[in-house]
Amino acid sequence: MSGFQQVRVIAARELRERGRSRAFLISLVLMVVVVVAVIVVPALLKSKTSMDVGLTGTAPAGLATAIDAQGQGADDATVRVRRYDTLASGEAAVRRGAVDVLVIGTARLEWRREADPRLQAVVTAAIQLVTVRERAAAAGLDPDTLARVLAPVQVENVELGQVAGRSRGDETAALAMTIVLLMVISTYGGMVLTGVVEEKSSRVVEVLLARIPARRLLAGKITGIGLLGLGQVAATAVAALVASAVVRSVELPAVRGAVLAWVVVWFVLGFALYATAFGALGSLASRTEDAQGVAGPVTIVLIASYFASFTAIGSPRSGWAQGVSYLPITAPMAMPNRVAMGATAWWEPVVAVAVTLATVVGLVRLAGRVYVGAILRTGPTLKLRDVWRATSRAATATPSGVASTGNGGRASVLRAGVGIRRREAVAIVVAVVLAVVVGAITRDVVIGVAVGALLVAAARAGLRHGHR
Amino acid sequence: MLEFEGATKRFGAVAALQGCTFTAAPGRLTGFLGPNGAGKTTAMRSIFGLVALDDGSVRWQGDAITPAARNRFGYMPEERGLYPRMRVRDQLIYLAVLSGRSRPGAGRRVDDWLERFGLTARAKDRLDTLSHGNQQRVQLIAALVNDPELLVLDEPFSGLDPLAMANMSDVLAERAAHGAAVLFSSHQLDLVEDLCEDVVIVDRGKVVLCGDLARLRAGIRQRFVEVRYAGAAPPLTAVPGASVVERREGLVRLRLADDCDIAEVAALAQSSGRLVSFRYEPPTLSQLFRQAVGS
Numbered sequence: 001m002s003g004f005q006q007v008r009v010i011a012a013r014e015l016r017e018r019g020r021s022r023a024f025l026i027s028l029v030l031m032v033v034v035v036v037a038v039i040v041v042p043a044l045l046k047s048k049t050s051m052d053v054g055l056t057g058t059a060p061a062g063l064a065t066a067i068d069a070q071g072q073g074a075d076d077a078t079v080r081v082r083r084y085d086t087l088a089s090g091e092a093a094v095r096r097g098a099v100d101v102l103v104i105g106t107a108r109l110e111w112r113r114e115a116d117p118r119l120q121a122v123v124t125a126a127i128q129l130v131t132v133r134e135r136a137a138a139a140g141l142d143p144d145t146l147a148r149v150l151a152p153v154q155v156e157n158v159e160l161g162q163v164a165g166r167s168r169g170d171e172t173a174a175l176a177m178t179i180v181l182l183m184v185i186s187t188y189g190g191m192v193l194t195g196v197v198e199e200k201s202s203r204v205v206e207v208l209l210a211r212i213p214a215r216r217l218l219a220g221k222i223t224g225i226g227l228l229g230l231g232q233v234a235a236t237a238v239a240a241l242v243a244s245a246v247v248r249s250v251e252l253p254a255v256r257g258a259v260l261a262w263v264v265v266w267f268v269l270g271f272a273l274y275a276t277a278f279g280a281l282g283s284l285a286s287r288t289e290d291a292q293g294v295a296g297p298v299t300i301v302l303i304a305s306y307f308a309s310f311t312a313i314g315s316p317r318s319g320w321a322q323g324v325s326y327l328p329i330t331a332p333m334a335m336p337n338r339v340a341m342g343a344t345a346w347w348e349p350v351v352a353v354a355v356t357l358a359t360v361v362g363l364v365r366l367a368g369r370v371y372v373g374a375i376l377r378t379g380p381t382l383k384l385r386d387v388w389r390a391t392s393r394a395a396t397a398t399p400s401g402v403a404s405t406g407n408g409g410r411a412s413v414l415r416a417g418v419g420i421r422r423r424e425a426v427a428i429v430v431a432v433v434l435a436v437v438v439g440a441i442t443r444d445v446v447i448g449v450a451v452g453a454l455l456v457a458a459a460r461a462g463l464r465h466g467h468r
Numbered sequence: 469m470l471e472f473e474g475a476t477k478r479f480g481a482v483a484a485l486q487g488c489t490f491t492a493a494p495g496r497l498t499g500f501l502g503p504n505g506a507g508k509t510t511a512m513r514s515i516f517g518l519v520a521l522d523d524g525s526v527r528w529q530g531d532a533i534t535p536a537a538r539n540r541f542g543y544m545p546e547e548r549g550l551y552p553r554m555r556v557r558d559q560l561i562y563l564a565v566l567s568g569r570s571r572p573g574a575g576r577r578v579d580d581w582l583e584r585f586g587l588t589a590r591a592k593d594r595l596d597t598l599s600h601g602n603q604q605r606v607q608l609i610a611a612l613v614n615d616p617e618l619l620v621l622d623e624p625f626s627g628l629d630p631l632a633m634a635n636m637s638d639v640l641a642e643r644a645a646h647g648a649a650v651l652f653s654s655h656q657l658d659l660v661e662d663l664c665e666d667v668v669i670v671d672r673g674k675v676v677l678c679g680d681l682a683r684l685r686a687g688i689r690q691r692f693v694e695v696r697y698a699g700a701a702p703p704l705t706a707v708p709g710a711s712v713v714e715r716r717e718g719l720v721r722l723r724l725a726d727d728c729d730i731a732e733v734a735a736l737a738q739s740s741g742r743l744v745s746f747r748y749e750p751p752t753l754s755q756l757f758r759q760a761v762g763s
Contacts, residue, residue, distance in 0.1 A: 009565050017554060203549025207610060210516035210543040211566045213535060376518060 006212050010220025011227065018191070018228055028232055032239045039240060043247040051079045051119050054099035056090040060106065060134055066126035067103075079122060106131055170259075174313050174340035177263050178333050180233060182306045184267070185274045185332075186299065188229035192275040195221055196282030196371075197291040205375050214375065215368040222275040229271065262339045262349055269356045270332025273363060274302055280367030283374040284382040294381060301329055309334030316343035323451075326352050326438060328359035351437070431455035469493055470515070470618055470649055474524030477510055484510040486673040487524060492651040492666070494617070497644045499660035499681075500653040502670035503761060508653040509546055511670070512622050516543055528618065539568040542616030546623050546653075548607050552596040556587065556606055559595060560613050567614035574613065581609040585635075601632060608639065619643050621652040625659060637663055661753040669760045677760040685750040692755070693722045693733055693748050699741030707733050718744070 018024050053067055064081045071079025082099060084090035090102040094112050101119055102110040106127045109120065129150070136146045196218075199205040208217055277298045285294045308330045312321035316338045325334040325348070335352045338344050373387040435452025470492040477485040484507045492498040502508050513519040515526055516538060528537050551559055557578055564574035582588050585605045590598060595606060604627070611619065624640070625633050641663065644650045654660050660667065661681070668678040677684060693710075695702065696719050705712060709725035710733065724733070730748060737743055751759070 006566060009562070013562055017551075199551075202552055203545070203547040204551050205549075206513075206518065206545040206547060207543065207550065207563065208566070209518055210541070210545070211538060211563065213517075376513070 003213075003216055006216050007220040007223060010212070010217060011224035014195070014221055014224025015228055018225070019231075024228070028235060031232060031236050035236050035240050036243045039243040040247050051116075051122070052099040053079060053081050053119070053123060054084050054090045054093050054102040055081060056084040056087055056102060057105040059103065060130045062130045062133065063103070063106070063126060066130045067123060070122045070126045070129075079119075103127070170340050170342070171313060173259070174337040175310075177336055177340070178306065178309060178313075181263075181267060181270055181333055181336075182302070184229045184233060185271055185302060188225050188271065189275045189278045189298075189302075190295075191225050191228075192222055193278040193282040193291050193295050194288060195225065196279050196375075197285050197288050200283060200285070200375055201287055209375070213368075214372045215364065218276070218279045218367060218371055219364070222272060222279060226268070226271045226275065230267065233267075259336070259340045263336045265353060266332045266336045269353065269360060272360045273328065273332065273356065274298065276360065276363045276367045280363075280370040281384075283371040284384065284387065286381065290381045305330040306333055309337055313337045313341065316341040323438065326355060328356045331356050355434070431458075469529060470651065471527045471530075472511065472524070473527065475511060475514060475521050475526060476523040477507075477514065477519055477521050483673045485514075485521070485524075488670065488673070488675050489524075490668045490675050490678040492618075492649045492668075494649045495644055495647050496649065496665045497640060497663055498649070498651045498666040498668060499664035500651055500668050500670070501655075501657070501660065501757060502653075505672075506670045507673040508670060509622055512543075512620050512651070512653065513545075515618075515620055516541065536568075539614065540617045542611040542614060542619045544607060544611040544621040544624055546626075548604065550595055550603075550607060550610060553594055555592055556595055556598070557582065557591040560606070560609055563610050564613040569614055577615070578609070578613060581612060585609065600627075601629070604628065604632065608636070612639070612643070616643075617648055619648050619650045619652075621650075623654060624652050625654055625656055633659070657752075657754045657757055667753065669757060671761045677756065681753065684756060685753075688751055688756070689726045690751060691724045691728075691730075691748060692751060693724060693730075693737075693746070695720045695722075695737045695746055696744040697737070697741045698744055702737050702740050702743075704733065704736055707736060 051071070055064060064083075067079055067081050082093075084093060084102070087104065090099075090104075091110060093099045094102045094110055097112065100111070100116060101123060103123060104110065109115065109123060132150065133146065136149075141149075199208070205217075278295055281294045281298060282291060285291050305324070308324045310333075312318075312324055312334045315321060321334065321338060321343070324330040325338050325344075327334075331352045335344075335349050339349055370384065370387050374382050377387075432452055434455055438451045472488050472490050475485050475488040477483075488507070488511060500508050500512070510519055514521050515533065517533070517535075526533055528541075531537070554562075557575075560578040560581070561571065561574045564577065565571055569577070579588070579591075582591050585602075585608075587602060587605060590602065595603060598606065608624070611621065619640070621640075624636055628636060637659070640650050640652065664681055666679060667681050667684065669676050692713070695704065698718065701720065704710065704720055704722060707722070707724075707728065709728040710722045712720060713723050714721040722733070724730070734746065737746055
């Protein structure tokens, strides 16, 4: 059975077992209900579609018709006009809510509580119109001239936004996507974490690892749970689209297809990155109670990078936004924001995807090593450093898992030493190239140098540790 | 043939395996013995790549063990465990498919095993709703579900009641009769003596004795005599080269040196009282074990 098939079998089990668990089904239904409610409830609350106006006193002849005519302009409400013979009966009608406002002559509007600005605008506009017409007639203007004079001036509202061609809708969409990504990573990443701990605490992991390598077990688990998360997001999105098509209460921002495609790509990468970290750390804990404590650092990084990328929406072209959209831990949330805001050249997300993908591959290898070192050691929660040391000793002594004997073994240790020196050189070159790229993009020498120094230091420290 | 050659593994300051060399042959049951902490579990884990050896090798049919080869192995770890909330049949099929079996084939095989252990009615139940004994049976099926050519079991008899032990013995013997190499660890020496053709005894990471059990016993020049009698005790202590191992009312056990004359012992045994039984035998496994481990 090939590695790919095994990963598929493991992913299928995760999907099947979790997909039919009651907890998942409840959370799925709850999510759909909440989203549909958020869309439908405001529409129901807004369903008061008629506004009643009471007239009393000496109102000009055309006032009722004018109010009617102005009311036509309000798209989702109709205005009805009623006459009251006395002030007292009119006020009584306002007090019991039969009318929303009482118009006394052209001088005063009486409300039950504070004025409703929309209705106020309709009524005052009508009063203005009628009064102006009366005055014009008195001044001897002919009705045609008056109509031309009073012809409304159309003033257009345009939202300029951050970037030409992108509106608030794009900003809202970017924001919503970042939040969804954060939620999915923390929820389903948490599932990977507890899944790994459960396999360790129930000891089933030894039965599994006797059949398949740890990397595939972890990869299959992450794939299965990720697909489940993607499925829930898709189900919720479809529910939201259907609900808003039926109710038409909120306007969903029109998201471009290309942006949506990038969002899916970053969803996959972001989930893979964080879920791998969660999975590796999960292997350190032996009991489910310890799982959250072990994963604390990743959760903090996740939330910090959410805020870091969140600030990138406001000014997607700033050096800060560019920096966080290339840094692998923040890129999954920051880069789609910048793409949605139209603030990227075509190659920018491609480069960021390559950098993040490389990080994911590296992390999977590291995670596999931590996982193998930790998963069969039960008892108190392990320390990452101890596991790392234990596995690195094994790794230098047996480069290929099953060591050769005698001289062969010594030779391979020597080869491993040479390999590390070469790897160190490659790592430093990669770090310098990345630093130059970051510097060029942010047009900021200080940031470039700082990133470069950090990467070189990290690469060297990592390899030294591995060597020892 | 499973071959360990100079297998060495250290965990920090602890040497778990120190150059272990032994084999487990197809069609035979090999008992893997040793005191706690002797390195049995480490050796078994190294077959499945769960422990990376520092030096030496483990081979199957002459080659280093690949993940593909492990598809034809069955393993029952000392720490039992399966998915507690997964249904029994689904779980076993899943494990068989992970070992490269087709889904329909795995289904049929799982159903056969469930039937044989009387678990057909529980096939659709969650594992954690089963009794302890039944969970043990499912664990054994998990090791057998891919019809392994090499079956490795770490303490398969621990925690079993006598009936379950007999069942386990039958299954292991049957697998060996079907041509599988069966390697299992145990502390129940009587049971191993009855069941196994071969034994491997390890102590503090080193193999102290290994090979065909009958030949090992025969190879030791020492012989033991057990005399049961009624009435007065025979004067057996008078035999030169014989030392008393055990003595109580109606029974005397002697260890005989190489040059000891058995006829003389027999004559003395009959000289007084009434002889009930006279056994002249090579050392038992339990005696071999105690000698080898040196306690």
